[in-house]
Amino acid sequence: MEESDFLAERFEAHRTRLRTVAQRILGSSAEADDAVQEAWLRLDRAGADGVDNLGGWLTTVVSRVALNMLRSRDTRREDPWQDGPPGRPDGADPEEHALLADSVGFALLAVLDTLGPAERLAFVLHDLFAVSFEEIAPIVGRTPATARKLASRARHRVRGAQAPAAGDARRREVVTAFLTAAHDGDFAALLGLLGPDVRLRTDDAAARAGAWSAFGAAAVAEVFSGRAQAARPALVNGAPGLIWSQRGQTRMVFEFTIIDGRITAIDLLADLEDVEVEPLDT
Known part of the structure; x- marks a missing residue:
């Protein structure tokens, strides 16, 4: 040849x-x-x-x-x-x-x-x-x-592509349902919330802290099922997300990309220098 x-x-x-x-x-x-x-x-x-x-x-x-x-x-x-x-x-x-x-x-x-x-x-x-x-x-x-x-x-x-009146409320519902399913170890519920090609990504700081990446609904659901017990709702860069804190200080955030009611990406960020976080009452 x-x-x-x-x-x-x-x-x-x-x-x-x-x-x-x-x-x-x-x-x-x-x-x-x-x-x-x-x-x-x-x-x-x-x-x-x-x-x-x-x-x-x-x-x-x-x-x-x-x-x-x-x-x-x-x-x-x-x-x-x-x-x-x-x-x-x-x-x-x-x-x-x-x-x-x-x-x-x-x-x-x-x-x-x-x-x-x-x-x-x-x-x-x-x-x-x-x-x-x-x-x-x-x-x-x-x-x-x-x-x-x-x-x-x-x-x-x-x-912001979703209808303004319902967008934030719907995204918060999805994130809350995700957190509940993760806490309960409800694998089927997690699968229902995740897009088929969902990506779990980490920044370098999160990877050094032990977080890891995954691709696909089954793999991402496996990562979170029965875990994220210490995660709490928050606004991350103005959008519904989750935070993990230690001794009262935020150590990692969960940033969600949600399209048409399904989670298509989750970013775990531990480098928080440029991340705006506002904890939410639960």
Whole structure:
């Protein structure tokens, strides 16, 4: 097999994921295909010598291309949905739009277009694909701490996508139900509250304290079932969450991403320098 054919074969193994990343960043099938094709052209020119993690390298390239495309939209002040109804990327047919909305949630699909390019990329890579802020930072040209803030701001916008009158109350109900199910060891109830692709993530400080990550409803439910006994309700960055305290001092927070009534991500944060916490009466 010639080297170029071998390289193409390796690229094809990553194509589906790369297209998914690009489509969720851009909200456009045509632009996603363009971004993936550009990633292939760059790989074909540069080769893979010295690349230890080809998947990670390609994800970075696709993300940078997508970010430039988003920024180009802003510069031209174009409406990416101008050829179709609001929320339908590039005039895509209803079936394609429904498939994309089903994969990320209608609320998320609607709110992504309101985010700035860097916020959108940081949120999509971190919250939907579990890319670390250390990897995101050089893509957006910021520090890891700033990349985290970008994703946090985007996450707040996503939370606000629900109806204002019912949004906070509903999210608090979900978090309260999660805490109760965790305390009671009710595995089935936890599964019912978690999205199928839910991600449990930790920052570096939480990981050092013994917290660990997990992916998928069953794995995350297993982590919390019968645990979190010392967790208490709180507002975390203005949204319903949980805190774990020791000797009267907050040591860790549980930050929830909730879309369409299901928990799609839980972030365990022990680096609380930029986290606003307000304990709630129980």
